[in-house]
Amino acid sequence: VVGGGPTGVELAGAIAGIARQALEKDFKMIDTTKARVILFEGGKRILSTFAESLSEHAKKDLEDLGVEVYLNSFVSDLQPGRVKVGENWIECDVAVWATGVAASPLGKTLGAETDKAGRVFVEPELTIPNFKNIFVIGDMAALKQENGEPVPGVAPAAMQMAENACANILRDLKNQPRENFKYWDKGSMATIGRNRAIVEAGRFKLTGFVAWLAWLFIHIISLIGFKNRLYVLSEWFWAYLTRERSARLITGDAEELQDAIRFLEAKPLPEILPENLSKKVAK
Structure with a gap:
């Protein structure tokens, strides 16, 4: 590991x-x-x-x-x-x-600045710089906390970001100022x-x-x-x-697999796949 x-x-x-x-x-x-x-x-x-x-x-x-x-x-x-x-x-x-893990490649398609992991740098209110109507949250957002540490890409942080982004959208509709995101580490x-x-x-x-x-x-x-x-x-x-664990192995010698094994041995893989996929496998 x-x-x-x-x-x-x-x-x-x-x-x-x-x-x-x-x-x-x-x-x-x-x-x-x-x-x-x-x-x-x-x-x-x-x-x-x-x-x-x-x-x-x-x-x-x-x-x-x-x-x-x-x-x-x-x-x-x-x-x-x-x-x-x-x-x-x-x-x-x-x-x-x-x-x-690396962030979704979607972040780089936005044309915004990203870190090495592909996360998009965002403002404290979770928007892309110079694009106040685009919010980026969760493990795709790169944002540092007040102590200088990055906001971790975990589910609790994503949920808190979602709440903050939704609240800021509602504030926009009410012509109220937005609030910066503050991560609460639980x-x-x-x-x-x-x-x-x-x-x-x-x-x-x-x-x-x-x-x-x-x-x-x-x-x-x-x-x-x-x-x-x-x-x-x-x-x-x-x-x-x-002390039972849901962990079992099925080996190639298992009786339940013998019919499938004989079938695959009789017909090469490309012959039993759709034509377009067979060509990809052959390549």
């Missing part, structure tokens, strides 16, 4: 849990404990947006799960079956890239594995089982509808009691 942000940390913890818990029940002939999960982070610590004490706690949790964490390790190249870390090539069966959380998580909201910090419960609670109340909340809660409760 390349990238020690929340996505990379949660993925590494989940993969380690699946390998050592879910798969061993279905593949008893394989020693799943030998599966290596490696996390590469280019910085000096994982989860750099959290407090240093929480980052250290998360690193220890990952290592307890069997994840190998390498800091100050930059991945400069990625090829099938291997990754390049520094001057060394490391073989791997699966590589997961979790170093961040906190951050990351789950590392079963009973393992970290939570930070201002000076309030949680780790371990309590943080994991807080993570579950926040995600449950964020669902729409009482039935959805009850259903997900019951599913999670059953999975917690039975």
